Amino acid sequence: MKLKLKIWRQENVDTKGGFTNYEIDDITPDMSFLEMLDVLNQRLINENIDPISFDHDCREGICGSCSLFINGRAHGPDKGITTCQLHMRKFKDGDSIVVEPFRAKSFPIIKDLVVDRSAFDRIQHSGGYISINTSGNTQDANTTPIRKEDADNAFDAATCIGCGACVATCKNASAMLYVSAKVSQFSYLPQGQVEAKERVLNMVKQMDEEGFGNCTNTGACEVECPKGISIKNIAKMNREFYKAKI
Amino acid sequence: MLISIFKSSIGKKLLMALSGIFLVVFLTQHFLINITSVFSEEIFNFLSHFMGNNPIVQFVLQPILIFGVIFHFVMGFYLEIINRKSRGRGYTRYAGGQNASWISRNMIFSGGVVLLFLFLHFYDFWVPEMNYKYVEVLPIDPDRYYEELIHKFESPVRTSIYSVSFIFLALHLLHGFSSSFKTIGVNSKYYKLIKSFTFIFSIFIPLGFIFIAIFHNLMH
Structure with a gap:
């Protein structure tokens, strides 16, 4: 799968963030959404670019760490799941995906997609x-x-x-x-x-x-x-x- | 202790719910009087004269009603401002329609349309009534109400504005009525009954008001 990603990047709580566009390929439908971000981050690390920060822990839908607002929905386009349980088969080849942090005044952004x-x-x-x-x-x-x-x-x-x-x-x-x-x-x-x-x-x-x-x-x-x-x-x-x- | 309820977010919601239910009761009474105009000029005149001249209705219930209307709108807009501030920066993409109905997400819009309608409605009926009784102090005429009503609905533009406004009232009631009971804390087997009643009430009453407006427009 080849995807266009529009991801919120923000240095820290005091800076003004903005969207950065990425194109990514070699994504398989069986990957989880977080694994797709892992692939992107590995590429960014290889290019000596600061990887995208996002919350994750158990990756089993138990801990509640992973957040992300994906294409206008909390945890992405599915019901009853956390982001780590969202799989790329929910998207189509060539899709554009907007990834934002959870937005609330009570959840200040710490960095990129990580909120407090x-x-x-x-x-x-x-x-x-x-x-x-x-x-x-x-x-x-x-x-x-x-x-x-x-x-x-x-x-x-x-x-x-x-x-x-x-x-x-x-x-x-x-x-x-x-x-x-x-x-x-x-x-x-x-x-x-x-x-x-x-x-x-x-x-x-x-x-x-x-x-x-x-x-x-x-x-x-x-x-x-x-x-x-x-x-x-x-x-x-x-x-x-x-x-x-x- | 009891007053401190209303300082909390739940208390403010409770005030919205109670004032909303109060307005629903008034709406029902208003409809029951207005619908008589379709069947009997005499009954409509009798009821309107009673409501317009009974001192308890005029000097006790009317101020309470006006306070209830103003309170419901002011509180609604106040809570909307607080809620928008709670979000902070909004989402670039927000698929609200995927998980909640348009009606429930746009109560402020449907409520705003009803508010604009109320300005027109007060201008049409309440202001002339106050002028007749308390400014010009014209002689009491128990038979004038029906004529005043049908005169207003001679205009197809006014009839159309009223009809569209009642559609927004229906949308507002479809979410607001049952939602107010949830805020009060009703969460039992009766809630399904409340939901069903809300649906019937929210369609029937505004449709009835539309019928009255169109009836007088077509018949006179």
């Missing part, structure tokens, strides 16, 4: 935990019966990998899907009830302080979420928030 998603960490630190001491006094799981529906909902919410695709794709750069998943995974379970009020209040407060936008229920986030987190969690978080305030 530590706002998510700060939200998590503000309440995304339980403080039950489990060392030495762990109870058997069956001593606390939990409804199957609640257990399923909690588990589904807990599959969020914090990749930031929800923020990237939302027209408002809202982080509500992420925050609601982190709130819901605890609020469905009895173990999460102890700090339920503080959790939702602190996490929403931190989310607002980070400067994310407001959810307008377009549903784009759940379409692009690689783990299929449902926006039902946002309604759940709203209820938890009102309960905590009232």
